[in-house]
Amino acid sequence: MARTVLQQADIARALTRISHEILESNRGANDLVILGIPTRGVVLADRIGRIIAGIEQGTDPSAIVGSLDITMYRDDLARHPTRTPSPTQVPRQGIDGKTVVLVDDVLYSGRTIRAALDALNDLGRPRVVRLATLVDRGHRDLPIRADFVGKNLPTSREERINVRLTEIDGTEEVSIEEATSER
Amino acid sequence: MRHLLSTKDLGRAEAIQILDIAEDMADVQNREVKKLPTLRGKTVVNLFFEDSTRTRISFEAAAKRLSADVINFSAKGSSVSKGESLKDTAQTLAAMGADGVVIRHSASGAPQVLAQSDWIDAGVVNAGDGTHEHPTQALLDAFTMRRRLFPGDSRGRGLDGVSVVIVGDILHSRVARSNLWLLGTLGATVTFVAPATLVPVGADTWPVDLSFDLDATLALMQPDVVMMLRIQSERMNAAYFPSAREYGRQWGLDDERLARLRPDSIVMHPGPMNRGLEISAGAADSAQSTVLEQVANGVSIRMAVLYLLLSGEREALS
Amino acid sequence: MSESSYLLKGATLPNGQAADILIQDGRITSTAPGSSAPSGAVVVDAAGLVALPGLVDLHTHLREPGFEQSETVLTGTRAAAAGGFTSVFAMANTMPVSDTAGVVEQVQSLGDAAGYATVRPIGAVTVGLAGERLSEIGAMAQSRAAVRVFSDDGKCVHDSLLMRRALEYVKTFDGVIAQHAQDPRLTENAQMNEGALSSELGLKGWPAVAEESIIARDVLLAEHVGARLHICHLSTAGSVDVVRWAKARGIPVTAEATPHHLLLTEDLIRSYDARYKVNPPLRRDEDVQALRAGVADGTIDIVATDHAPHPRESKESEWDAASFGMVGLESALPVVQTALVDTGLLGWDDVARVLSTTPARIGRLNGHTHSFEEGAPANLTLVDPADRSTFTLDRLAGKSQNTPFEGVTLAGRVRWTFHHGFPTLRDGELASIEEAAAHARHLAREGVPAHG
Ligand SMILES: [Zn+2]
DSSP, X not given: OEEEEEOHHHHHHHHHHHHHHHHHHHTSSTTEEEEEOTTHHHHHHHHHHHHHHHHSTTOOHHHHEEEOOXXXXXXOGGGSSOOOOOOOBOOTTOSTTSEEEEEEEXXXXXXXXXHHHHHHXXXXXXXXXXXXXXXXXXXXXXXXXXXXXXXXOOOOTTEEEEEXXXXXXXXXXXXXXXXXXTO | OOOBOOSTTOOHHHHHHHHHHHHHHHHHHTSSOOOOOTTTTOEEEEEESSOOHHHHHXXXXXXXXXXXXXXXXXXXXXXXXXXXXXXHHHHHHXXXXXXEEEEEESSTTHHHHHHHSSSOOSEEXXXXXXXXXXXXXXXXXXXXXXXXXXXXXXXXXXXXXXXXXXXXXXXXXHHHHHHHHHHHXXXXXXXXXXXXXXXXXXXXXSSSEEESOHXXXXXXXXXXXXXEOXXXXXXXHTTSSSOHHHHHHHHOBOHHHHHHSOTTOEEEOOSOOOBTTTBOHHHHTSTXXXXXXXXHHHHHHHHHHHHHHHSSOOOOOX | OOOOOEEEEEEXXXXXXXXXXXXXXXXXXXXXXXXXXXXXXXXXXXXXXXXXXXXXXXXXXXXXXXXXXXXXXXXXXXXXXXXXXXXXXXXXXXXXXXXXXXXXXXXXXXHHHHOSSXXXXXXXXXXXXXXXXXXXXXHHHHSTTOOOEEOOTTSOOOOHHHHHHHHHHHHTTTXXXXXXXXXXXXXXXXOEEOSHHHHHHTOOEEOHXXXXXXXXXXXXXXXXXXXXXXXXXXXXXHHHHHHHHHHHTTOOEEEEEOHHHHHOOGGGGGGOOGGGOOSSOOOOHHXXXXXXXXXXXTSSOEEOOOBOOOOGGGTSSOGGGSOOOBOOTTTHXXXXXXXXXXXXXXXXXXXXXXXXXXXXXXXXXXXXXXXXXXXXXXXXXXXXXXXXXXXXXXXXXXXXXXXXXXXXXXXXXXXXXXXXXXXXXXXXXXXXXXXXXXXXXXXXXXXXXXXX
C-alpha cells in the first residue's frame, strides 16, 4: 500500500522555498545554471527556473535551465538492461565559472550524483556545484549531501519512494510504498 | 541488442533508438572532453580479416571514446591467413576476455556464424561481410540524411517520404543492401540505378525501384539523396562493363548531372571515392556532398552501437 | 563363419504381397507365406516391415585412398549397411584419383575385405580429374575391378570434344559416363543457388543454367554418338525438362536425384550453416517439386545419395570456406519415404526400382539385385515404414557427421540389411567388424563374384 507524504501543494511550496534558498545563497540569478537530472529532475529544474524568473525580473528561464544526462557515467550499467540515454542540454552560457545547481527528485545512495559530478567534470569547470533534491530519503553510500532539500523522509531500505509529476505522470504526489513484491 | 549483424532484422523503433543515441554521442564529439567512461573495463576486439583502415579506425575511435580497451586483430599476415580458422581465432579472443567483437570478413555471413557459434560469448558487430551487409555504414548514412534533411529536428524521427537514389555496383555492394533494408524500414523510398550486369539476380523482388538510366531517374525522381557507390576496377576485367570511360559517361555523377540536381538534395558516397570515375571532384567537394560528415557520423553511430551492445546486462540468448 | 538360415516372417514384398522370406546359404530359397523355419534358422518377426531388394547407391564418396580422416571404405560401407544398402559405387575423386587399374583394384579389395557391402569402384574419365585427357578407361574396365561407370564427379567434363570422345570410347567396354553437370565458367566460386536469396545473403550465385546447359549439350552429344549417358544429381526443374525431352527423343540417357535435393530447399542457407552447403546447391521449392515429379514419372531413373563425408572442421567455418557435401547413406531411405512414398508419388515397388534394380542395371552390377524370385542372392533390406522419428547423429555409422537432417522428423527406418545372406544390420545394430570380415572371407571362399 502506498502512503502519500507530499501532495501537489506541498510540492509547490517546497520548490518555491528551494528557489528562494538558491537565490539567497547565490545572491541573485547571475551566473546561475540549473541542471536537471533526467527524468524527473529535468521537470523540477524547469519549474525552479520559472519560479526564479518570476522572482528575479528579467531572467529568461531557458538561459539558466538545462539537463544533464548521467547514463554514460553510471557505475551500475552492467547490472541492468541497456538504458536509453537522454539528451544533455547545457544553456548557451556554458558552465565554466558558473554556479551549477543539480536537481534530482530523490536523493538516496548518492551514486547518481557521483555520476553527475563526473559528467559535469567532462563538460567544463563550474565555480561551485550545489545539489537540490525534492526528497532526501537517507541511506547514503557516498559522502554526498544536498544543499537544498524539499523534504527529509526517513525510510527503511525496503521502502520505495514514488515521485509523480504532472508533466510526466499526469498526477502530482510523493508516496511511500512497502516493497513486498520482491519477496 | 545482443549483436548487430544486419539491418534487415532491425525494427523501426530499434533503428531510431540507435540514431537518437548517436545524436547524444555526436554532442559529446563537439565537447572538449570527447571521452565517456561508459565502457570502462570492457574489451572490444577489431577482428579484420579484410583490410579497411577507414572502418577500423572509426570503430577504434568509437570504442576508445567510450573508454573501452581496444585490441586490433588484423588477420592479414597473421596465423589466420596461414589457415587458422575463424573458430580458432574466436576461441582465442574468448580466452582473452573480449566483450565485443567487431568483425570484417570477405565471406558473407561470417559475423552471423560467429554470433551463432558457441566459440565465443561476445557481442558481435558486423563491420562488413562479403557482399552481404555493412549495417553501421547504412546507419551512419541514415543518420547523415536525417541531420541534413531535418536540421535541428532530427531526433525521434524516421526518413518517411525521403527519396534516395543509389547508383553503381549494386551487385557487389553490401552498403547498398544494408541501406535498402534500413531506409525502407525508416520510410524512405529507394531506387537502384546500375547497368544490368551489376543488378543482383532477383532484385526485382526487393522493395526497391530498379533503373538502368541515371539521367531519366534523376529527372523523374528529383531525389532528396543521391548515393554513389565505389566502382572497383577489377569489375571491368570481369566484363561487367566495357570501360571506365563508358561507365562514367552512363552512371557517373559528373558536374553536369550535379548541376541538374535540386539545390537542396545531398550527395553521398561511402568512400573511398574514385574521383573522375563514379563521382567528379566537383560533386565530391560540393556543398551538397556529405562525404566528410559521413566519416564523422560514423564514429557517433559506432559509439551508439557499441554502447547498446556492451553497456547493459548481457541479454540472454533468445 | 557359421552359415545361418533366416526366416523373415510376415514381411511385405515391394509389390504388396505378404511373404515369409527364407534365406539359406546366401540365397532366397522361398517367399511363400506359411513357411516353417528349418531347424537352426533364425526367425525374424518381420510383421509390418517392408522387404526391399538390397539398395544400390550409384553415387558414394568413400574417400579412400587419400581422405581417410573423412571416411574409409570400411566406415563408408558400415554407413551403407546402416542405411539398407548392399552395394555402393565409389566415386573416383580419391587421392590418388581412381584413374588407373591399380587404384580401382585397391578400392575393390578394401571393399571385398570389409564385408559390409559390395563395393564397385568408379573410374575417372580424365587423368587426375583434370578434364584434359582420357584416363586409362580400358585398363580399368578390364581390371579385376571391372569398372563400368566412369565419372569425374566433383568436376564436370566441360570440354565438348573430350566429352564426345569419352562417350564414344566407353561404348567399347559397355561403360557409361556419369556426368557432374556444372559449367565451370558460370559457377566460378559459386556458393548457392542463384536467385533473390543468394543476392540477399551476398553469396555468389550458382545459376540453374550452368547445370541445364551442360545436360542439354551432353544429351545431344549422346544422341549424336549413340552412347549411354548418365546425369548425376539433377537439381533444377529445367534439368528435369531437358532430360524429359531427351528421353522423348529416344536418347539413351539416365538421370539421378539425391535425397537431399528431394526434400531440402535453399531457405535453410539463411542460417549460413555450412551443413547445407552442397554441390549442386539446394534449390527452390519449385525445383524440389519438379524433381519429385520427375522421379514419379520416370524421367529421373534413380535416387543416389552423393554421400560426401567431411570432417567437422570442414563445416565449422564461414560459408565460403566450408566444403561442399553431405553424408546421406543412413538417411536416404527415410528421406525417400518422406518425400516420395508418403506423398503418394511412389509405391514400394517404385522404391525398389529407383534405389536398387535400376541403379544396378545402369552400373552393370550383375546378379546382385532381384525381385525376390527363388534363388536370388539374399541381398535385401527390411524397413519399418511406420516409424516416425527425429533423425539424430547417433544414427550415423560412418566417420563423418555432416548430415543436414539432424533434428528433422523422417518417416521409415531400416531394421535389417542382408548382404549375401549375412545380416550386416540386425534390428538396427550393425554387425561387428570381425563378423563382417569373416563374412567377406566366406564369400571369397565361395567365389561369389566381387561385382555381383
Ligand atoms: Zn557431383
